[in-house]
Amino acid sequence: MLISNLSPGRESTFGKMSYLQPMDTRQYLYCLKPKTEYAEKAGVIKGVTVIGKLDIVWKTNLGEKGRLQTSQLQRMAPGYGDIRLSLEVIPDTVNLEEPFDIVCKITNCSERTMDLVMEMCNMRSIHWCGISGRQLGKLTPGASLLLPLTVFSSEQGLQSISGLRLTDTFLKRTYEYDDIAQVCVVCPFMSNEC
Template identity: 55%
Template sequence: MFFRKMFLSPSHVPLEVKTKCYNSDLNEVYLEVQIKNISSSTIFIQKVSLELSEMYTGAELNIVSQAGEDECTFGTRMFLQSMEGRQYLYNLQLKQEFSEKVGTISRQTELGKLIILWKRNLGEMAVLQTIQLERESLDYGNLRLSLEEIPETVILEKPFNVTCKITNCSDRKMKLVLRMNDTDSVRWCGTSERYLGKLSPNSSLCFSLTLLSLKMGLQSISGICITDKVLRKSHVCDNIAKVFVVSSILKMKS
């Protein structure tokens, strides 16, 4: 993962802007912005804002609550000395109406534009707007498995439930069968094979699993196998989540 340098305009612009995206999920991304004063004089940063594309909502993560009031993590000091830099962080969420359009979203990478309002030490005002910021294109293949619900803590050798969601990222209908392979630490409770049904392109379905753990500590849920009967192709999903397993005594004390 590398920072992408944004060339804002003419060479006399005293600010260098670099961006970096962290894809938490298909529907969520963290955007880090680095702003650096590359001039020989002090610059006053009046405002930094993110103008999002129509597909995203966002939250600025540079605000903390102090004595019931929101304050910037940089405090009241808004000056950047020569060669001094600052980092801004944003959490972006894909809007609900776009979240199920996986085939389209995986190719749409535009996040928005960064707008910086600044002054030189003599008071002259300037506004900079970056080119369109982009995230890396995500490719989940033809089928995507995500976790919807899981308990934080489970009891050793006692069944617990998790809920998963399958999304058809292809442009054709699937006919899905679920099978789970037992691991050393986690076993599946139920029949050896389950028919999930037909799944249209760019649509999703949810299913539940009943599991039990044979070992204590942090255990990984793996071994889920989903087969498309149309193409006779299997998708094995490992390490989709972790669950903390405790003894019944510890659970009762908590």
């Protein structure tokens, strides 16, 4: 059976065409993300449950065509609560005990203006550089702000970026952000010191 999972102008991970022998199976994992214009508007995708359907077409080695079309796929859009925090910039690999920069994006998903204060809590291996308790100012509904931060790790291996706290001073409500992302921490020197 001949399989081609190409969209016009794109090449498959497996090349232009790939073949399956009888009784072979292949699994594909897809990650669906909303288009940028919709992702920027936090409230637009809240109620979306139908995300589309799969249309799979194949051709056997004798040229016979086959087709499988699923019914509409149902999925609840993730609930972000009042504030969504995402990482816009983060390195894959960093050096042990050397500061590195990340950029967080904070989006107000609520229907009210928030006055935000950011606290950075050091964890066992992740340490924040900068001033904790910093006033971020007012964030209107649907608005976002980019926040550059500096971090370093005191342990090697895959480390989880954790320890950010955002407090809305209007409601005195604190939002905790742990396990935001992971970064691989390596020793830059090949010695026994690391």
